Amino acid sequence: MMDLLNSIIDILGNASFWVAVLRIATPLIFGTLGVLLCERAGVLNLGIEGIMVAGAFAGWLTVYAGGSLWLGVLVAALTGAAFGLLHAWLTVGLALSQHVAGLGITMLATALSYYGYRVSFPKVNTPPTVTPFAPMDWLPIPVFDAQTPPTLLALALVPLMAWLLYRTPIGLAVRMVGENPQAAEGQGVSVAAVRTGAIVAGSALMGVAGSFLTLSAFNAFFFNMINGRGWICVALVVFAAWQPGKALVGALLFAFFDALQLRLQQSGDAVLPYQFYLMLPYVLSIVALILVARRATYPQALMKPYRKGER
């Protein structure tokens, strides 16, 4: 027990650990903000897992084909937005089950990405690589100087999202259609337009989340590289009570435990099979959901399809 405690203290005292925490948190911040925006407008978006795959692939392919890194991020966002538009058409335009439509989007986006990868690279065994974002070593702040620019973007998006939701008419409209669409419609707000906008923008963020993995954290596209991160974002939003600030805290907390399990796994005196350390992120997500379940205040209209004029 003392050994474990000592090795944890060793790990926490190491700057590279905190670098890893921030790096692991970045895609989660993007993804969680994306889910948050959709859900604030009353729409569950289970397409996130697949949209992250598609963003990771499209962003990486753009850079591989000669585009700049930021163009890759933009393409990832547009790819996410395109799938978001499809999700919006299914869940808002046609008011279909948000659960099933989202899962369908995840399957479709994943299958299309894998298909596209295999069509583009039929016979490669080692994945082709690109030159990823370089760390910002010119920054005079420790830990941050080892991060790549998209991490700063993610951190900047948190207050921006909070400002958008709580301080602008657009944010008010988003929250209204997520709480009481009938009332919003009565106020002259187009529920369909606001929800569509929120899903498209949120899905663009999910695409960017995916591109972080191929353009910053790694330099290639692998199958199964998203590995449930999208589902974790969905859980984090509940944990964060649908608030951007708490979403940041949740993503960092989560990344802290994930980085810790990675280090403990590698520290040599691991007492358990490594699979049990890898389970930790998923177990923690479930525990987080249970912890907040009693006081979770869901957006009132979440998962309730809205058809104008129908009760």
Place this chain on the structure above:
Amino acid sequence: MRLEKRNETSAVALVAAPFAAVAFTLLIAALLVLWAGAPVGKTYSLLLQGGFGSVFAWSETLTRATPLILTGLAATVAFKARLFNIGAEGQLYAGALAAIAVGGLHGGSGLEWSPWILFPLMLLAAALAGAALLLGPALMKQKLGVDEVVTTLLFNFIVLLFVGAMLDGPMKDPAAMGWPQSVALNGDLELGKLIEGTRVHSGLLYATALAAAMWALFRFTTLGFRIRAVGANARAAAFAGIPVTRTIVMVALLSGGLAGLAGAIEVAGRTGYVTLDMSPGYGYSGIVIAMLAGLHPVGVLLASVFVAGVLVGADSMSRAIGVPTYIADVIVATSLLSVLVATLLTQYRVRWK
């Protein structure tokens, strides 16, 4: 664009909807085939031949359909009650592990029981393992309001890692030369082949019988009625005196149990042991199958054969002409989305204005 409820849904439209959806899907997939630079007609004819063109093709398709029928039924039972069980993949692996735990680990040494006892015990253990895995998320949904989609999805990852740990540890096959593979199932427990020289096994009969049983459950029993009532409107069902939580628990046991059986039947009928890649997403495909079938147990049989045929056909087509096998996943995913839209159009009319 506005949707207007139709006064009545025509039976013809209901049956035609999945076919229209599949036709639309094949049209979309044709564009992707063109992207890969292959001739569309030849690709589809190779796919069709590979899936349904010979006795061998049929035998492979039916082998692949067997677990899909079971996971499709698992999704059907759950979705009918609006319990969104997306965890069939994990439940399948839990069932497979349980089957080996009962019929593999002790098969040769400890439990020298007659196969007549061991076989039903193996199936029971697998069903219980799958059921237990879904019980937690179902109770969390009923008691705490935790969305079961996310919890069941997360459990899939946990279970797969657990399987990995078991295959490295207590269930490791020492003779597998380092391959992550469990000890083999007792040979006496393996399912017989239906056609000599092929891989179709009697698991297909079990799966078909269970589909018939599910149909009877919904058609003739109180539980079936309660499940449908809870799915249609849980609050109204509670108001009418239906014990909602108890019904959901029964649904969880049934759905998880069916998915667990899928794992045991795969082990006993096809693989003989557990590996980490024994299911290429059968749990997730089960959801598509349930939706394609319109949540009808008999429809599940047909939809499973369709999906299995696409998967098997795509494998053999890909070997012949080089279009990536992932085209099958695209077809499966697109048909899920298009069947959703097609079914909606049987109930609603689109007004453009």
